[in-house]
Amino acid sequence: MVGIRYTIWAFAASMPQAIAQSCANINPAQAATFASGYSGRVVMNGLRTPRGLIFDNEGNMLTTEQGGYGVRYIQLNDYGGTNVCVKSSKQLIQDSSINHGIALTPDGKKLxxxxxxxxxxxxxxxxxxxxxxxxxxxxxxxNGGFHRSRTLVIPRAQPDTLLVQRGSQDNVDTPAAQQSTGRSMIRAFKISSILNAPADYLAGEVLAWGLRNTVGVGEHPNGGIWSVDNGVDDMQRAGRDIHHTNPCEELNYHGQVNNTADPERGGHHGYPECYAVWDPSVIPNAAQLGLTVGTPFVMGNPGGSNTDAMCQARKAPKLCFPSHTAPLDIKFNRNGTAAYIPFHGSWNKSPPDGFRLSRVNWNPATGMPVEPSTSTTAAINIMYNANTGTCPNRCFRPVNVAFSPGGKLFMTSDTTNEIWVIGGPINEA
Structure with missing residues (x-):
């Protein structure tokens, strides 16, 4: 009995120490402001321009580093909440040409x-x-160096499919109006086929096109594929400079990936001729022409076949966000009630805008956003730079977000070379 009592005592005595374990605090390069109920802390710093972010099935974190390293493998200690820190870290793949996209098959065996x-x-x-x-x-x-990211997604609803995004050749890439250029689109490839023999990008199925630079692509739990597109810079309409508040950054829908008959699949989303309104107040004759938030319209001077009606016959965005805020990712929580979108931030407007992580509420029953396409308040900012006037040089700049197997949300910031963990009602309706 004495031995048993000693064992129980020793175990109980060790419990407070185990419970009290915590991660050392890492001061952020730039302080973040959080919405009520949300919080966050830096998990890792000292990276080289971290971009893409995923988790494997064992809970290890993988990030692409654009600063010449390649891919990093990170093991974590998780003591609950945002009390998460690095257990070990190593370079997994060394290749200075790797710059953004990263994906794992759902079985965790192919990277x-x-x-x-x-x-x-x-x-x-x-x-x-x-x-x-x-x-x-x-x-x-x-692409000759313009729009270098190639986002990769392997949908859980179709695990033998690899989605590969490719952006435009220029700000306004006129030849991208032809599918044969292979630019400004998302194509789908059968993984079992391309593992046997490499495919040219033009051989993939066109899941969506007319997308200027859709760096952010994600899958809703119902199998729906969504993306966020970066609109054109230096926009003019009928001789007036409207670029400061137009066009909007777009949230686009591409159908359920496992339904080849989905009417959204293969749709043309307008680029390079067409964009969507964010601020109709600066567009000449907007009211008479019926141009409101989210309405597709033609850039420049409408005329001939180049008309607003042509644009409105193509796929319109499901939601709009403020111009030049540069959304770079979209990830859904486990119950499909919210999407999280990091806005990398502007270079083409003053004062700067973006530089934040936002939540968009979703209706899991319909698989669609709660807000209508005309909304200007759908993106709820949960983490942001308090003073964007100091951006981009003195701000965190979100790039990618990823959910751990346990449902925690993590985010890369490329200018500050950090990875954050975000706490709060992430998976709540």
Whole structure:
């Protein structure tokens, strides 16, 4: 009995120490302001321009580093809430051409990473943090250095499919009006096929086109594919400069990925001729022409076949966000009640705008946003820079977000070389 009592006492005595374990505080490079109920802390700093962010099935974090490193493998200690810190970190793949896109098959065995021109695949072991058997799977995506990101998504509803995004060649890429350029679109590839023989980008199925620079692509729990698009810079209409508040940044829908008959699939979303209104007050004759928030319209001088009616016959955005705020990702919480969108921030307006993480409420029953397409308040800011006048040089700049297997939300900030964990009602309706 004495031995038993001693064992119980020793175990009980050790409990306060275990419970009290916590992570060392890392001061953020730039302080963040949080909406009521939300909080956050820096999990890791000292990275090299972190961009893409995913978790493997073991709960390890993988990020692409645009600053010349490649892919980093990070093991975490999680003591509850935002009390999360790095247990170990190592370079998984060294390749200075890797710049953004990263995805894992749902079984956690195949890792896909992209560069400006190419998508590669590796066999991946999350337990040991190792890769092997590198293969080129998609190629032929050189844009001459403009819009370099190639976002990758493997939908859980269609796990043999790899979605690959490609942006425009220029601010206004006139040839992108033809699908044959392979620019400004999202294409779908059958993974089992491209692992056997690499495919040219033009060989993929067009899931959506007419998308200027859709860096953010995500899957709703119902299998619906959504994206956020970065609108054109320096916009004019009928001889008037309207670029400061137009066009909007778009939230677009591309149908359920496992339904080839979905009417949204393969849709043309307007670029390079068409955009959507954010601020009708500065557009000449907007009221007479019926131009309101979210209405597609033509840039420049309407005439001939280049008309607003032509634009309105194409796919309109489901929601709009303020111009030049640069949304770069969209991820849904586990019950489909919210999407989280990081806005990287503007260079084409003064004062600067964006530089924040926002929540958009969703109706899980319909699979659609709660707010109508004409809303200007759908994006609820939960983490932001209090003074965007100091941006971009003295701000955090969100790039990607990712949910851990346990449902926690993490975010990369490329200018401050940090990864944050965000606390609050992330998975609540």
């Amino acid at each position: 896909f990473v992209s560069s400006l021109t190419t998508v590669w695949a590796w066999d991946y072991d999350g337990t040991t943090g190792t890769v092997s058997n590198k293969k080129t799977v998609v190629q032929g995506m050189n």
